[in-house]
Each structure stands twice: as C-alpha cells, then as structure tokens.
Amino acid sequence: MRLLAFQDSTGRALGVSADGLSFHPIAALAPDLPTAIETLLGLDGALDRLARLLAAAGPGRPLKDVTLLPFLGRSNAFWALALNFKTHIAETGLSTSLDYPHLFLRTAASYVGSGEPILAPPETIAKAFDYEGELGVVIGKAGRHIPVERALEHVAGYTIVNEGSVREYQMHNRQFGLGKNFEASGSYGPWMVTPDEFGDPTRHSLETRLNGVVRQRSGLDDLLVGVAETVAYLSQGYRLRPGDMIAMGTPGALPPSEDDAEGRDLSRQYGPFPTPGLVHMRPGDLVEIEISGLGILSNPVVADQPAGYRID
Amino acid sequence: MRLLAFQDSTGRALGVSADGLSFHPIAALAPDLPTAIETLLGLDGALDRLARLLAAAGPGRPLKDVTLLPFLGRSNAFWALALNFKTHIAETGLSTSLDYPHLFLRTAASYVGSGEPILAPPETIAKAFDYEGELGVVIGKAGRHIPVERALEHVAGYTIVNEGSVREYQMHNRQFGLGKNFEASGSYGPWMVTPDEFGDPTRHSLETRLNGVVRQRSGLDDLLVGVAETVAYLSQGYRLRPGDMIAMGTPGALPPSEDDAEGRDLSRQYGPFPTPGLVHMRPGDLVEIEISGLGILSNPVVADQPAGYRID
Numbered sequence: 001m002r003l004l005a006f007q008d009s010t011g012r013a014l015g016v017s018a019d020g021l022s023f024h025p026i027a028a029l030a031p032d033l034p035t036a037i038e039t040l041l042g043l044d045g046a047l048d049r050l051a052r053l054l055a056a057a058g059p060g061r062p063l064k065d066v067t068l069l070p071f072l073g074r075s076n077a078f079w080a081l082a083l084n085f086k087t088h089i090a091e092t093g094l095s096t097s098l099d100y101p102h103l104f105l106r107t108a109a110s111y112v113g114s115g116e117p118i119l120a121p122p123e124t125i126a127k128a129f130d131y132e133g134e135l136g137v138v139i140g141k142a143g144r145h146i147p148v149e150r151a152l153e154h155v156a157g158y159t160i161v162n163e164g165s166v167r168e169y170q171m172h173n174r175q176f177g178l179g180k181n182f183e184a185s186g187s188y189g190p191w192m193v194t195p196d197e198f199g200d201p202t203r204h205s206l207e208t209r210l211n212g213v214v215r216q217r218s219g220l221d222d223l224l225v226g227v228a229e230t231v232a233y234l235s236q237g238y239r240l241r242p243g244d245m246i247a248m249g250t251p252g253a254l255p256p257s258e259d260d261a262e263g264r265d266l267s268r269q270y271g272p273f274p275t276p277g278l279v280h281m282r283p284g285d286l287v288e289i290e291i292s293g294l295g296i297l298s299n300p301v302v303a304d305q306p307a308g309y310r311i312d
Numbered sequence: 313m314r315l316l317a318f319q320d321s322t323g324r325a326l327g328v329s330a331d332g333l334s335f336h337p338i339a340a341l342a343p344d345l346p347t348a349i350e351t352l353l354g355l356d357g358a359l360d361r362l363a364r365l366l367a368a369a370g371p372g373r374p375l376k377d378v379t380l381l382p383f384l385g386r387s388n389a390f391w392a393l394a395l396n397f398k399t400h401i402a403e404t405g406l407s408t409s410l411d412y413p414h415l416f417l418r419t420a421a422s423y424v425g426s427g428e429p430i431l432a433p434p435e436t437i438a439k440a441f442d443y444e445g446e447l448g449v450v451i452g453k454a455g456r457h458i459p460v461e462r463a464l465e466h467v468a469g470y471t472i473v474n475e476g477s478v479r480e481y482q483m484h485n486r487q488f489g490l491g492k493n494f495e496a497s498g499s500y501g502p503w504m505v506t507p508d509e510f511g512d513p514t515r516h517s518l519e520t521r522l523n524g525v526v527r528q529r530s531g532l533d534d535l536l537v538g539v540a541e542t543v544a545y546l547s548q549g550y551r552l553r554p555g556d557m558i559a560m561g562t563p564g565a566l567p568p569s570e571d572d573a574e575g576r577d578l579s580r581q582y583g584p585f586p587t588p589g590l591v592h593m594r595p596g597d598l599v600e601i602e603i604s605g606l607g608i609l610s611n612p613v614v615a616d617q618p619a620g621y622r623i624d
Contacts, residue, residue, distance in 0.1 A: 073387070074387040079489075096485060096486065097486075100484035101485070101489075103489030104417070104487040105416070105417040105418075105419065105493070107417065107550070108387070110550075125548055144621070144622045145622065146621060147621055150621070172411070173412050173414040174407065174408065174409075175415060177417075183550055183551050185549075236619070237433065237481060237491075237494040238419070238422075238493055310455065311453055
C-alpha cells in the first residue's frame with residue numbers, strides 16, 4: 001500500500017493507493033482515523049486496517065488529477081546520512097567512520113513533494129547544486145534503545161529522497177549546516193510504500209536521471225550502514241517518533257558515456273568534488289529518482305528568486 | 313518585556329512579564345492575538361502592543377506558581393553554532409572556518425524548558441555529558457537575503473540556551489549528529505527578552521554554574537561570528553521564520569581554582585577534550601546558566617531511563 005498526501009479543496013489531506021494510479025482519501029475510507037500523519041503512523045494497526053479497507057473499496061480517484069504534497073509534517077525530524085556509499089566516499093575524498101552512521105539533520109523547509117519545483121539558488125549565491133538520490137525510511141512505532149534485530153518493526157514504510165545539496169555552502173565549514181538546508185532544495189515522495197510490499201531494501205536499486213540521462217545507478221545492498229543499524233543507533237539517544245524520516249545516503253556518479261559531453265566536461269563543475277558524470281542541477285532541468293518498488297520521484301528545477309532582501 | 317510559555321490548566325499557554333516575577337497570560341491581556349508562538353512573533357506590532365497592555369495592566373500572577381515550558385514550538389528550526397568562541401576552539405583543538413559560521417541543527421526534542429529536568433544518558437551509553445552555556449537568538453520577522461545592517465530587525469528577542477552535548481556520540485563521526493540531539497539533553501529559557509530591553513548582545517556576559525561552582529564565564533563580545541552576521545548568512549539559503557532559534561556557541565572552561573579538586577581532576581573526564589575546569593553533568597547536579605539582562609536558566613540533571621528497549 002502507498003500512503004500519500006494531496007492537495008484537497010480544503011487543504012492538505014492524506015490518501016492511500018494500491019497501484020499508484022488511483023487512490024482513496026483516508027477521510028472517506030475511515031473517517032474516524034486521525035488526519036495528522038504522526039498520529040496515524042503511531043496508531044497500532046491503522047495501516048493494516050487501511051489496507052483491508054482499500055482492498056474492499058471500489059475504484060478510486062485518479063492520482064494524476066491531484067497535486068501530491070510532502071506526506072510528512074513540519075514537526076518531524078529529518079535525519080540524513082552522509083557518505084554511506086563507497087562510491088560517494090571515493091568521489092568526494094571525504095572521510096567517514098566505518099563504525100557509526102554519519103548523521104546530520106535537515107529542516108522540513110528544505111523539502112518539497114513529488115512534482116513540485118525544487119529551487120536552484122541564484123548563480124550569485126551558488127552554482128554547485130547537486131541531486132542526491134536516496135532511500136528514505138519512515139518511522140512508524142516510537143522507540144528507544146531498539147535492538148538491531150527488531151529495528152525494522154519500527155519502520156512504517158519507505159520513500160524516495162532527493163537530498164539536494166548546495167556544495168559551496170556545505171563546504172563552508174566542517175558541519176554541513178546551511179548547504180544541506182537551502183529552501184526547497186530537496187524533495188521526497190511520491191508516497192510511502194509499506195514494508196510488506198517493498199520487502200528487503202537491500203534487494204532494490206536506485207537510479208537518478210537528470211533530463212533523462214542516468215547520473216546515478218546503484219543497488220541498495222552497497223550501504224555502509226544499513227537501515228536496521230541506523231535505526232538502532234539513533235534510538236540509543238533519540239526517541240524515534242512516528243513520521244520521522246531517515247535518508248540513507250547517496251551513491252557516487254555513474255561514469256559518463258563516450259558521447260556524454262556534458263558529463264565529461266569537468267570545467268562546468270563548480271563544486272569541491274569535480275567528478276566525471278556529475279552534472280549540477282540548473283533551472284529548466286528535470287530530475288527523476290527511481291527506486292524499484294517505490295516508483296519515481298520527479299521534480300522540475302526552477303530558479304529561486306534573485307538574491308535581494310525580502311521579508312515575505 | 314519577557315515572553316514565556318507556561319503550563320495552564322488546559323495545556324500550554326503564552327504569557328508576558330515585565331519583571332520576571334509576575335506575569336499575565338496573553339489570552340487575558342489580548343484575547344484576539346494568536347496563541348501559536350510562530351504566528352504571534354510573525355505578526356507585525358504584536359509584541360509592541362503586548363508591551364503597552366502589560367504596562368497598563370494591574371498586578372499579575374506570581375511566576376513562581378507556574379511551571380515554565382519551552383516557549384517555542386516543535387516545528388521551529390533550532391540552529392546552533394559550533395566553535396564560535398576562541399576559548400572553546402582552544403580547549404577542543406577542533407578547527408573552524410574564520411569566514412563562515414559553523415552551523416548545525418538540533419531537534420526540538422533535544423530541549424526542555426527552565427526548571428524541567430535535563431536527562432543524563434545511562435552510563436552504559438555515555439559519560440561525557442557536557443553543559444554549553446549560550447546566547448539564544450529568536451527570530452521574529454521572516455526574511456531572505458537579509459543585509460547584515462538590517463539583520464537585528466529580524467530578531468524578536470534573546471534567551472539562554474544550555475546546548476547539552478554527549479561528547480562520545482558527537483565524535484563518532486564528522487557531523488555531530490546524534491551527540492547534539494540526545495532526548496531532553498539541553499534546555500532554553502526561562503523566557504525571551506525583547507531587544508529594546510536587552511540591548512546590544514556584545515555588552516552582556518555569560519556564566520555557567522554546576523552545583524554552584526562557576527564553570528564558564530565570558531563576555532559575549534568574544535563571538536567569532538556575531539548575531540547579525542549569522543542571521544544574514546543563514547538567510548542567503550534559508551528563509552528565516554518567526555520562532556526559529558539560533559544558539560550562538562559556547563565559551564571554554566574557566567580554569568579551576570586551587571581548591572577545586574573536581575575541576576582539576578582530569579582522570580574523571582571521559583570525553584575527547586579533557587580540560588581543567590570542565591566537569592561533566594551527572595544525575596543529581598544542578599546546572600544554571602546566567603546571562604546579564606536575561607536571567608537564569610536552571611535545570612536539575614536527572615538520570616534517563618536505563619538503556620533497555622522501550623516502545624513508549
């Protein structure tokens with residue numbers, strides 16, 4: 001089952017879909033269920049009940065007729081892993097611990113939903129604006145000191161993340177800080193797929209396409225620190241909450257083909273990690289991230305407003 | 313004027329105080345004002361109006377009769393600066409850029425209010441649990457690309473922050489991650505003081521006391537990157553929002569006196585930065601941070617629950 005948020009006539013609403021083509025608003029299927037995603041995900045048995053109701057429901061509304069929104073709320077924690085693929089470690093030359101996940105936080109404001117524009121900074125601010133295709137893990141059941149072998153019981157589902165990064169700002173200092181938190185610089189979605197359907201994450205693969213050209217491709221079996229290990233580690237200090245998300249890190253760039261002039265031209269790379277096959281996102285681009293079993297996260301890249309003082 | 317949150321019979325409510333001794337609930341002074349702190353701080357003229365109403369109001373309720381709560385909401389962004397005092401850079405031996413603020417994020421869950429217990433991790437998890445007395449800057453007016461010379465117009469007020477840190481976890485990897493985000497490991501409060509009353513932050517000073525012994529003491533004129541510069545920098549990528557907070561970094565340890573056996577005993581320091589005068593927080597301690605013009609942020613240190621699996 002897919003859990004999603006969409007723009008309703010009255011605002012933001014949650015829905016469920018079996019096939020990613022049509023959906024039912026949760027308010028129509030089960031009016032008694034909570035409308036806040038955190039409460040819904042934390043409610044024991046709620047997703048199972050929705051799956052049964054969905055299976056018994058008639059034809060739904062076409063998903064193409066609605067605008068998808070980020071399905072998590074502003075108050076959730078968005079954890080992310082740096083340098084969790086060997087190929088990305090190699091291309092950046094950055095170091096990481098082999099014993100512990102390399103964690104940092106993003107704000108909710110740094111993410112939009114699938115189909116919504118992600119914002120490229122004005123060129124006067126930064127030029128090295130990079131996609132990062134990642135698996136996103138959504139927490140269901142709250143927990144502390146979760147044993148690795150029970151960690152996946154705390155996962156409500158999986159999604160796709162574009163952990164858009166502004167490299168110049170990311171390298172301004174040792175903590176990534178602002179470079180990973182530009183306004184609407186990343187995205188997640190299009191929905192969350194429940195684990196019964198997605199299965200073992202390590203059996204899936206990821207592909208990032210910029211304007212149709214494949215720029216990242218990797219199996220998810222190549223993670224340095226896995227999903228269960230990361231959940232268990234975080235829970236040693238932080239109470240994982242329903243609706244928290246963990247973005248599991250991005251693979252390196254796919255080597256460019258012979259006729260890929262753009263991917264081979266390092267002179268057009270402004271960031272600290274010039275890498276064959278890496279191409280920055282620019283206004284007018286379309287970035288798509290596909291994970292087998294999850295679907296496609298697709299975002300147009302649009303120029304942010306010019307770098308003038310605004311109080312809006 | 314002081315803006316605060318307190319435990320009301322019906323839940324969390326906002327109040328204002330002129331003297332830090334008595335207060336009026338905002339709902340009583342101005343029932344038409346928004347009850348959400350983000351909306352209130354973003355409403356032009358709301359604080360000025362509250363100050364006028366407060367000046368004309370009769371005697372208020374004693375503050376000692378209520379429980380203070382964190383005055384910001386869960387959906388705000390909590391930015392923090394690392395290594396922003398020369399004395400702290402010297403004691404850690406860590407490096408920082410001299411050109412850019414060293415920024416990272418904390419979750420709302422890592423903070424409690426003044427008077428509430430902060431939680432020391434079980435000793436089986438970590439022992440180097442450290443106070444960090446800091447100035448907290450609360451954003452009022454939203455903004456992007458804010459010029460340095462207009463940055464302070466976006467500050468709604470100032471508060472005190474204990475940026476409690478679990479050093480072992482902080483040093484597990486290059487991003488601080490979980491080490492700065494243990495559950496209820498830090499605090500802020502007791503309230504926010506408006507800039508008309510607090511004045512120029514650099515003219516104030518900070519003192520951290522553990523069980524009555526002064527452990528940090530510094531003027532706030534010693535910041536590597538100042539308040540206005542940090543606000544301006546963040547706004548280059550992130551839209552500062554009403555109720556966002558920026559913790560401005562902590563000074564180094566005060567050298568211990570001759571008769572301070574605990575402060576001179578480096579064998580009792582478990583962290584990566586053994587420093588004379590640094591003493592870890594342990595259950596049973598009382599930690600107080602005082603900033604001139606802001607008051608005292610005071611928290612008992614209480615042992616977190618043992619490191620057993622919990623799903624609460």
